[in-house]
Amino acid sequence: MLVDFELIERARSGDDSAFNQVVQAYRKRILGTIARLIGRPEDVEDVGQEVFLRLYYSLDQLRTAEVFEPWLYRLTVNAAYDYLRRQRRRHESRMSDLSEQQVMMADAAAGGKRNVEEVRRTKIRETVDDLLGKISEEDRILLTLKEVEGLSLKELEKIYHVNENALKVRLFRARQRVLKAYEAKEPEVGG
């Protein structure tokens, strides 16, 4: 926990300055999680504000301060899921939908002087975003929370409100699907 229970209790009872402190304590971590869940840096703050907005108006439903973090993660997952669904509906032309050559041309056109490390990181982000874009939003979020955020099964149980066995099955299936997508992409990755 990044804050003590007493602060959460105060925020729950309507203390706006306590709520402010809670947001300030968690915003960086939550924005990082959102960035990895949605893969679009330009929309991270918007989705993050949506998470804290939902938190503000649902804090009174929180049973105890002990379950605050899973609650916040659940709100984060729901907001990311809503965002990804909206994006899919919009059919926007995304950078990750373009070929690597197009991306490089776009980068060159932007005149960015990025160093080798930044180029490598960008390529990794695009590879993973591309892979995650090939599976459902549910699988994407679950895998990101487990594999990238490093949440334990116990933590995921609290977020998803399902038992460990059901989670293991869902994780196994999601891994299989992403592995299949990775295998299909492997010639590109290797080349």
Place this chain on the structure above:
Amino acid sequence: MDRMKDRLDALWVEYREATPDPEVGPNFMPQLWHKIEARRVETTSVFRRLAKICVMATVALALVMSAVLIPHNNNDEVFYSGTYVDALAAEHSNDYVDVLGAADLR
């Protein structure tokens, strides 16, 4: 297959490193509070609108009911101007006379 799994696991780790937690912009908190306030106003105006709709519906219902029921009440007054016994007597006035007449014959 195992090689692919290992590569994928390594890719997750690299992805985590390649996407550090972003710096929070200076407008994050002001914008958040602005959105909170906007939602509050929106919620209040929704309740206000609901209350207005309820009041208008009540008034409309009252008007309709008065328009429907008031003429009926007037008709009822005309319809029930006499009692049931009076109406019965008027219908069978001849029978009554016959009965009396028969009594006289005896």
